[in-house]
Amino acid sequence: MRKPIIAGNWKMNKTAKEARDFAEAVKNNIPSNDKVDAVIGSPALFLSDLMTISEGSDLKVAAQNCYFEESGAFTGEISPAALADLGVQYVIIGHSERREYFHETDEDINKKAKAIIKYDMTPILCCGESLETYEAGETAEWIKAQITAGLAGLTPEQVSEMVIAYEPIWAIGTGKSADANIADEICGVVRQTVADLYSDEVAQKVRIQYGGSVKPENIAEYMAKENVDGALVGGASLQADSFLALLEALN
Numbered sequence: 001m002r003k004p005i006i007a008g009n010w011k012m013n014k015t016a017k018e019a020r021d022f023a024e025a026v027k028n029n030i031p032s033n034d035k036v037d038a039v040i041g042s043p044a045l046f047l048s049d050l051m052t053i054s055e056g057s058d059l060k061v062a063a064q065n066c067y068f069e070e071s072g073a074f075t076g077e078i079s080p081a082a083l084a085d086l087g088v089q090y091v092i093i094g095h096s097e098r099r100e101y102f103h104e105t106d107e108d109i110n111k112k113a114k115a116i117i118k119y120d121m122t123p124i125l126c127c128g129e130s131l132e133t134y135e136a137g138e139t140a141e142w143i144k145a146q147i148t149a150g151l152a153g154l155t156p157e158q159v160s161e162m163v164i165a166y167e168p169i170w171a172i173g174t175g176k177s178a179d180a181n182i183a184d185e186i187c188g189v190v191r192q193t194v195a196d197l198y199s200d201e202v203a204q205k206v207r208i209q210y211g212g213s214v215k216p217e218n219i220a221e222y223m224a225k226e227n228v229d230g231a232l233v234g235g236a237s238l239q240a241d242s243f244l245a246l247l248e249a250l251n
Contacts, residue, residue: 002207004223005163005230006246007039007062007124008237009092009211019046020053025240027057036250037230040237041092041124044078051087062090062124065098068111080112084119091116092232094126094150096169106149113150117158124163124209124232125150127190131170139168140189147193156198160205164190165232171212173234180218183210184225191227216245223250 014022019042030038041062042050050061067077083091093116094109113123127146129139143166151159166186168178178186187208195203210222211232222228236242 002205002229003037004035004250005037005039005207005209006219006243006250007041007090007092007163007165007209007230007232008243009041009062009064009095009232009234010043010238011064011097011234012043013238014043014046016046016049019043020049022240022243023050023053023059026243027054027059029244030058031247031251033058036247038243038247039090040243041090047083047086047088060089061087062092063088064092064095066091066093066112066116068108068115070115080115080119080121084121088121090122090124090163092124092126092165094146096126096128096167096172100169106146109150110152113154113162117154117162122161122163124165126165126167126211126232128167128169128172128212134168134170139186143186143189144193147190148197151194151197156202159194159198160202163207163209163230164194165209165211166190167211167232173213175213178210178212180221180225180228183222184227187225187227187229214246216242216249219246219249 039060039062041064063083066080070081093112098104116123129142133142190208191203207229209230209232210228214231214233215236
């Protein structure tokens with residue numbers, strides 16, 4: 001049985017003090033880690049503090065991005081080696097905001113996945129379609145192409161340990177959300193794509209999240225679906241009580 005994973009993505013929010021206060025409020029109040037993995041995706045500035053505060057607790061820490069080179073003249077970028085040295089467990093890659101605003105390609109994201117895995121961290125690989133693609137009925141083809149490119153060259157063992165997050169772009173920060181049936185259908189497309197690329201065994205191991213206006217009030221509906229193993233959460237992860245409510249909803 002796949003273990004649920006709830007990952008908060010703070011995006012470009014919080015100060016260092018706010019990040020520390022959040023971690024202190026959450027770290028000792030997470031439900032049994034036998035039931036859910038609790039992850040916070042923090043701006044890079046706060047990762048060191050969060051790793052120190054969360055040590056010995058069930059709170060896991062994710063970086064929101066990294067570069068695919070180990071070191072070099074890449075001003076402003078963060079290497080996977082540096083993240084691994086901090087003890088970071090997860091790295092979010094391929095988020096639609098990175099693709100849209102910073103023009104990251106599927107090839108870039110694939111390189112990042114390989115670099116993250118090399119340093120024994122877990123990629124949270126994002127995929128998702130625009131409203132135009134959704135309304136044109138082309139979501140499945142779009143998602144298949146993103147997943148196929150993002151996983152290129154990875155081994156079955158590597159993929160089985162990954163997390164893949166389906167986030168329809170039209171549901172991110174808009175208050176709109178794909179209903180649970182749509183989320184399950186497209187997460188099923190992700191799983192079938194993994195099965196086609198690798199095997200049913202690998203597809204049954206990989207954890208697939210839904211993201212897009214997920215809240216404590218609706219998360220149980222999504223999690224009841226066969227192909228939804230967790231959520232990648234934006235706004236509802238910014239406050240400690242809201243984040244904990246997401247986790248408690250799974251008890």
